[in-house]
Amino acid sequence: MTPTPETPPRPPTLTERLAAIRQASNATQGTGGSSVQREFEFRAADFERVRKLIYAHAGISLSPTKQDMVYSRLARRLRAKNMKNFAQYLDHLEASHDAGEWELFVNSLTTNLTSFFREPHHFPLLAEHLKKVALTRKQINIWCCAASTGEEPYSIAMTVADAFPRGSGQQVSILCSDLDTDVLASAEKGVYPFERVSRIPGGELQRHFSRGTGAQENMWIARPELRRMMSFKRINLLEPNWPVRGPLDVIFCRNVMIYFDKPTQYKILARFAPLLQKEGLLFAGHSENFLHAVDLFHSLGKTVYALAHKTPG
Numbered sequence: 283m284t285p286t287p288e289t290p291p292r293p294p295t296l297t298e299r300l301a302a303i304r305q306a307s308n309a310t311q312g313t314g315g316s317s318v319q320r321e322f323e324f325r326a327a328d329f330e331r332v333r334k335l336i337y338a339h340a341g342i343s344l345s346p347t348k349q350d351m352v353y354s355r356l357a358r359r360l361r362a363k364n365m366k367n368f369a370q371y372l373d374h375l376e377a378s379h380d381a382g383e384w385e386l387f388v389n390s391l392t393t394n395l396t397s398f399f400r401e402p403h404h405f406p407l408l409a410e411h412l413k414k415v416a417l418t419r420k421q422i423n424i425w426c427c428a429a430s431t432g433e434e435p436y437s438i439a440m441t442v443a444d445a446f447p448r449g450s451g452q453q454v455s456i457l458c459s460d461l462d463t464d465v466l467a468s469a470e471k472g473v474y475p476f477e478r479v480s481r482i483p484g485g486e487l488q489r490h491f492s493r494g495t496g497a498q499e500n501m502w503i504a505r506p507e508l509r510r511m512m513s514f515k516r517i518n519l520l521e522p523n524w525p526v527r528g529p530l531d532v533i534f535c536r537n538v539m540i541y542f543d544k545p546t547q548y549k550i551l552a553r554f555a556p557l558l559q560k561e562g563l564l565f566a567g568h569s570e571n572f573l574h575a576v577d578l579f580h581s582l583g584k585t586v587y588a589l590a591h592k593t594p595g
């Protein structure tokens with residue numbers, strides 16, 4: 283479902299406008315930021331159309347400086363669909379209700395940067411919180427709502443596994459979701475090359491991942507103990523219905539709100555609040571803050587938030 287945008291992307295800054303004008307002039311001359319001839323015509327108006335479509339569909343506010351990025355990511359789609367230029371591709375997208383192409387369009391424009399134990403200070407805080415919750419509840423529910431290729435939810439799962447050794451009887455469910463179906467499929471596999479897992483401290487890597495064999499010789503595979511607590515679903519945070527059952531003890535929503543404008547962030551936060559347990563925690567990314575939503579969440583420091591009705595400590 284495509285929600286109707288109620289707020290347009292934020293107006294560009296002067297620097298962004300100058301960059302956009304420079305890129306638009308390059309584009310009309312058939313060149314990119316460099317002097318290389320472009321394969322497909324890509325006018326400033328096409329870029330504006332892409333910006334509006336991805337904002338309406340996924341809430342992503344693309345800065346006006348992202349023309350080259352948009353060109354290179356979508357040029358592949360034009361090639362695959364045998365399109366002559368961007369205008370033709372976008373006409374097709376808008377007119378055809380081609381769900382498969384919409385999915386590929388959105389997947390092409392997401393940014394999926396992530397890593398194991400990114401922002402590592404969050405994980406001891408998570409363990410501490412979960413141990414406190416476990417004193418009164420056998421079932422713990424966690425939602426990781428921008429899971430990307432899975433490094434974040436597997437870091438959560440490793441933290442859980444270390445906090446509750448086998449036989450503790452503690453039950454933990456981790457719902458892992460993302461808008462992008464490609465990254466989610468890769469997260470669900472739980473298989474990573476050595477370069478990706480190298481940030482996992484030695485002991486934890488050996489405990490929670492096994493070394494692949496044969497065709498997977500250089501890969502590390504998440505062990506079943508981790509995977510058993512995890513489930514995977516495509517969820518667009520902008521869509522009106524989330525298939526998420528509360529109450530949740532923890533929501534990880536890190537490094538995705540930065541792509542949304544403040545009104546969109548606020549609407550999402552207002553929907554997180556009733557899903558959380560009274561004592562629940564919301565983990566945000568390092569450059570995100572929710573000071574514009576103090577009526578909903580208050581900061582506990584270190585980009586961790588609690589529901590606003592609760593006083594800290």
Ligand SMILES: C[S@@+](CC[C@H](N)C(=O)[O-])C[C@H]1O[C@@H](n2cnc3c(N)ncnc32)[C@H](O)[C@@H]1O
Nearest residue numbers: 340392395396428430461462518519536537538
């Ligand atoms: C930069 S990654 C962050 C991954 C991870 N949370 C971390 O901090 O390492 C942002 C993720 O948000 C996802 N995303 C973007 N818009 C979304 C939306 N409307 N709903 C759900 N996920 C979205 C992207 O597909 C991408 O995988």
